[in-house]
Amino acid sequence: MSDRGRERSEFLAESAEILETLGRDLLVLDEGRGGELDPELLNGIFRGAHSLKGLAGMFGEDRLATLAHAAEDLLDHLRLGKVEASDPVVDSLVEVVDVLQALLAEASREETTGALGSRATGLAARLRGLTQATAPAQVDLLDQLDLDPATRKVFTEYEEHRLRENLRKGMSLYRVRAEFDLSDFDVGLAKLNGQLKPLGEVISTLPSQRPGDETGIAFDLIYGTRRPERELLAALEGTPATAERLGRLEPAALAPEPPAAPVGKTPKKPRRAKGAKPLPPAPAVSNVTALPSSNGAAPARADSEASLRSLTETVRVDIRRLDSLMNAVGELLLIKGNLQRLAESAGHSSAIGPSRAWSQELTRESRALERKLEEVQEGLLGARMVPLGQVFEKLARLVRRLARDAGKELELVLSGGEVELDKLIVEELSDPLMHTIRNAIDHGIEAPEVREAQGKPRKGRISLRAVQRGNRVLLEVSDDGAGINEERVREVAVQRGLLTADEARELPTREAQNLIFTPGFSTARSISELSGRGVGLDVVKTNIASLSGLIDVHSERGNGTTFEITLPVTLAIVRALVVGAEGRTYAIPLSGVLEILSLSASEVRTVERRELLPVRGRTLPLVRLAPLFGHGPGTTGPLFALVLGLAQERIALVVDQLHGQQDIVVKPLGGRLSHIRGISGATDLGNRQTVLVLDVGALIEDSVAPEWKAEAL
Amino acid sequence: MSRFAEQLERFFYDPQEALPPGLELPEPRVQPSARQAPPDERLCFRLENEWYALPVSLVREVSRVAPLTEVPRAPASLLGVMNLRGEVLPVYDLKLRLRLATRPAPIAGPRADRTGLPRSARVIILRSPRGDAAVLVDAVQDVVRLMPAEVEPPPRGTAERDGIVGLGRRGDRLWILLDPEAVLG
Numbered sequence: 001m002s003d004r005g006r007e008r009s010e011f012l013a014e015s016a017e018i019l020e021t022l023g024r025d026l027l028v029l030d031e032g033r034g035g036e037l038d039p040e041l042l043n044g045i046f047r048g049a050h051s052l053k054g055l056a057g058m059f060g061e062d063r064l065a066t067l068a069h070a071a072e073d074l075l076d077h078l079r080l081g082k083v084e085a086s087d088p089v090v091d092s093l094v095e096v097v098d099v100l101q102a103l104l105a106e107a108s109r110e111e112t113t114g115a116l117g118s119r120a121t122g123l124a125a126r127l128r129g130l131t132q133a134t135a136p137a138q139v140d141l142l143d144q145l146d147l148d149p150a151t152r153k154v155f156t157e158y159e160e161h162r163l164r165e166n167l168r169k170g171m172s173l174y175r176v177r178a179e180f181d182l183s184d185f186d187v188g189l190a191k192l193n194g195q196l197k198p199l200g201e202v203i204s205t206l207p208s209q210r211p212g213d214e215t216g217i218a219f220d221l222i223y224g225t226r227r228p229e230r231e232l233l234a235a236l237e238g239t240p241a242t243a244e245r246l247g248r249l250e251p252a253a254l255a256p257e258p259p260a261a262p263v264g265k266t267p268k269k270p271r272r273a274k275g276a277k278p279l280p281p282a283p284a285v286s287n288v289t290a291l292p293s294s295n296g297a298a299p300a301r302a303d304s305e306a307s308l309r310s311l312t313e314t315v316r317v318d319i320r321r322l323d324s325l326m327n328a329v330g331e332l333l334l335i336k337g338n339l340q341r342l343a344e345s346a347g348h349s350s351a352i353g354p355s356r357a358w359s360q361e362l363t364r365e366s367r368a369l370e371r372k373l374e375e376v377q378e379g380l381l382g383a384r385m386v387p388l389g390q391v392f393e394k395l396a397r398l399v400r401r402l403a404r405d406a407g408k409e410l411e412l413v414l415s416g417g418e419v420e421l422d423k424l425i426v427e428e429l430s431d432p433l434m435h436t437i438r439n440a441i442d443h444g445i446e447a448p449e450v451r452e453a454q455g456k457p458r459k460g461r462i463s464l465r466a467v468q469r470g471n472r473v474l475l476e477v478s479d480d481g482a483g484i485n486e487e488r489v490r491e492v493a494v495q496r497g498l499l500t501a502d503e504a505r506e507l508p509t510r511e512a513q514n515l516i517f518t519p520g521f522s523t524a525r526s527i528s529e530l531s532g533r534g535v536g537l538d539v540v541k542t543n544i545a546s547l548s549g550l551i552d553v554h555s556e557r558g559n560g561t562t563f564e565i566t567l568p569v570t571l572a573i574v575r576a577l578v579v580g581a582e583g584r585t586y587a588i589p590l591s592g593v594l595e596i597l598s599l600s601a602s603e604v605r606t607v608e609r610r611e612l613l614p615v616r617g618r619t620l621p622l623v624r625l626a627p628l629f630g631h632g633p634g635t636t637g638p639l640f641a642l643v644l645g646l647a648q649e650r651i652a653l654v655v656d657q658l659h660g661q662q663d664i665v666v667k668p669l670g671g672r673l674s675h676i677r678g679i680s681g682a683t684d685l686g687n688r689q690t691v692l693v694l695d696v697g698a699l700i701e702d703s704v705a706p707e708w709k710a711e712a713l
Numbered sequence: 714m715s716r717f718a719e720q721l722e723r724f725f726y727d728p729q730e731a732l733p734p735g736l737e738l739p740e741p742r743v744q745p746s747a748r749q750a751p752p753d754e755r756l757c758f759r760l761e762n763e764w765y766a767l768p769v770s771l772v773r774e775v776s777r778v779a780p781l782t783e784v785p786r787a788p789a790s791l792l793g794v795m796n797l798r799g800e801v802l803p804v805y806d807l808k809l810r811l812r813l814a815t816r817p818a819p820i821a822g823p824r825a826d827r828t829g830l831p832r833s834a835r836v837i838i839l840r841s842p843r844g845d846a847a848v849l850v851d852a853v854q855d856v857v858r859l860m861p862a863e864v865e866p867p868p869r870g871t872a873e874r875d876g877i878v879g880l881g882r883r884g885d886r887l888w889i890l891l892d893p894e895a896v897l898g
Contacts, residue, residue: 670846
């Protein structure tokens with residue numbers, strides 16, 4: 001890749017990262033609508049917009065830069081209290097993230113569409129309009145504060161605003177004085193901040209006018225809190241700090257409370273006039289001059305520094321590099337296996353003492369190697385993992401918009417965002433989850449009036465829950481809506497010619513509900529804007545299946561629907577069941593194996609010569625692996641039936657040997673053999689034996705739709 | 714690096730090789746531009762009693778015949794897949810492709826019988842835009858550098874034998890020149 005290309009892809013990745021954070025923070029802001037704004041949160045959002053503006057400007061992405069700039073201005077006004085966090089303001093900010101994301105996507109494809117351009121321009125204009133709608137001027141509360149004008153002059157606009165806010169909310173304001181040793185004042189200051197922050201807000205940190213001793217330096221922290229004074233004093237115990245309350249000069253002069261600390265002198269020097277300050281001895285000079293910048297407690301001043309540094313301490317790595325490392329580790333594990341075998345055979349074959357000791361040592365060393373390799377493998381797998389929360393946030397934004405558009409009221413409950421999955425899976429997951437949720441909004445949740453009439457709360461509820469279960473993650477999308485109309489499903493199945501009327505009548509509930517995954521199946525009588533997009537649950541099923549996942553649906557009429565999606569944690573290393581058929585060995589990803597049964601011939605039924613196996617009330621198509629792959633008729637010895645599942649389909653696969661389980665790295669068969677149905681790749685089991693890995697999805701599909709198979713072979 | 718690298722190097726074009734010493738050949742009746750065309754470097758190998766040659770530029774390496782794993786539902790000419798230092802490569806039976814045999818060599822699967830495989834048998838791994846692949850041959854001989862004058866069009870009647878692009882002839886040696894893409898199919 002050229003330097004420019006690399007820089008550009010860095011820019012795209014960094015911007016995407018900033019946008020992700022922006023989206024997350026705005027979501028918090030959105031949820032806290034009407035309540036108190038968290039100044040730190042607002043500052044974070046402001047900084048994000050600021051960085052994005054800079055980055056986009058640098059790379060000539062003018063549309064991105066302009067919109068980010070407009071958002072930055074509005075956010076600046078918002079954090080300075082010049083604009084209120086009204087619904088239109090928050091709505092536009094939420095929309096900004098969506099539009100920025102769309103712009104970024106176009107930028108990554110190096111294209112520019114007019115529709116998006118005009119949407120961005122319109123939004124930017126709206127933001128500017130909101131920015132100009134300045135909040136009404138208020139009596140300046142700051143004038144009431146017993147603070148001398150020289151100190152007031154050094155406050156930044158932002159700090160002044162925060163002071164006013166604190167006053168308006170009736171917080172008590174303190175000047176917290178603390179003296180630290182010059183050698184580690186930054187540590188002490190950070191610790192003090194840490195103690196103060198939980199109780200209130202550190203509005204500004206100023207160098208104290210009262211000079212410290214020879215090796216010390218003192219600070220005044222302007223601090224606002226709602227807590228009683230004794231709590232503050234208790235918090236300061238053990239620190240070198242003292243607190244003094246700042247009085248108010250209210251006209252109806254309630255006598256200001258007496259200062260808690262004896263020294264209450266008014267400061268005389270502005271803090272940035274460092275030359276005028278009595279300086280500590282020479283070695284400390286550099287520390288003092290460096291002061292304003294190490295003064296990180298004031299967020300407004302931190303801006304310029306934050307934008308110079310990278311926002312996160314992460315390294316972006318192409319996932320293909322991780323893949324090739326993972327392959328290398330797989331090879332190393334095989335070599336280790338060979339070493340272990342050598343060590344063992346050396347131990348068996350020689351009766352001579354020294355040689356046995358040598359073999360033991362070799363065994364020990366190869367065990368140590370094994371442990372380390374496992375660590376490396378785990379580390380590599382960990383590096384691929386990202387929290388599901390990334391997808392959840394995108395979905396949360398979308399749900400708000402969709403619900404608004406569909407005229408439905410609903411709340412989205414998220415849990416398990418911290419559950420981690422392979423990056424590739426998480427990327428592929430957003431589409432199917434989105435469609436499932438869309439489906440719930442469109443077909444599940446009823447209109448508010450309908451819900452009220454049924455005695456349900458007006459607001460519908462969609463919950464998205466993730467739980468890790470060993471090597472799998474269970475995702476549940478459930479709603480408290482109308483549930484699947486099973487009768488209607490049967491009706492449609494007959495209309496579409498999928499079933500005869502008799503078949504439809506006899507179909508068990510479970511299978512009837514699963515009909516909704518059939519391509520082109522939709523029971524919605526009115527085509528809404530959402531379903532008009534032509535995406536059905538069949539696509540969801542296909543997407544999930546391509547991730548080696550399962551999807552299932554449970555529904556109760558009137559009480560709602562739950563979709564259960566089970567996914568493997570990673571696709572890089574797969575736990576596999578190693579089986580044999582007519583002397584050939586195959587590996588089957590365990591994520592697709594639901595059950596292993598011992599098969600007796602008398603259990604097998606046939607319908608029109610197709611073999612079926614009843615398993616716990618469900619009749620599954622029976623597929624014998626040996627004849628399926630042309631390895632002969634299959635042995636007559638003991639047989640095993642593996643219940644394979646993908647999405648909601650199940651089949652029973654018959655093999656004649658079970659060799660055990662093993663972690664495998666699946667390698668692709670390459671372009672020439674990729675078309676072979678039923679084989680997804682190959683792996684090495686360690687004895688120089690290459691073993692093919694079965695494609696559970698294809699096997700299931702072929703046996704469920706046998707006409708396809710007849711065509712292909 | 715292939716174990717054959719040195720061997721191959723030794724067989725690289727020697728200016729003396731093209732013209733037997735002391736023998737004046739008439740000026741070849743070819744266009745001047747064609748005369749300047751680079752010589753065709755080919756790896757020679759044996760199938761049964763016939764000699765074949767593939768372009769050296771497309772040969773990745775030559776390897777011993779590793780254990781093969783059968784692939785179900787694949788064309789008959791696919792003997793199986795081999796593991797070359799972690800990479801899974803398909804191995805094709807050239808004899809079946811060139812109709813020198815009617816059934817694939819029985820060297821993969823549980824009933825594999827490698828006794829029919831000569832000790833000199835090798836697989837040649839070929840680079841290909843559709844995915845690298847290997848072909849099984851009875852023996853690998855050397856690399857020849859064929860001048861345009863030494864190359865003839867394929868003889869009549871062999872046209873139906875896929876992948877034959879010409880004949881190389883030098884003295885009493887004869888090579889059947891193959892197009893790897895066509896051979897791999």
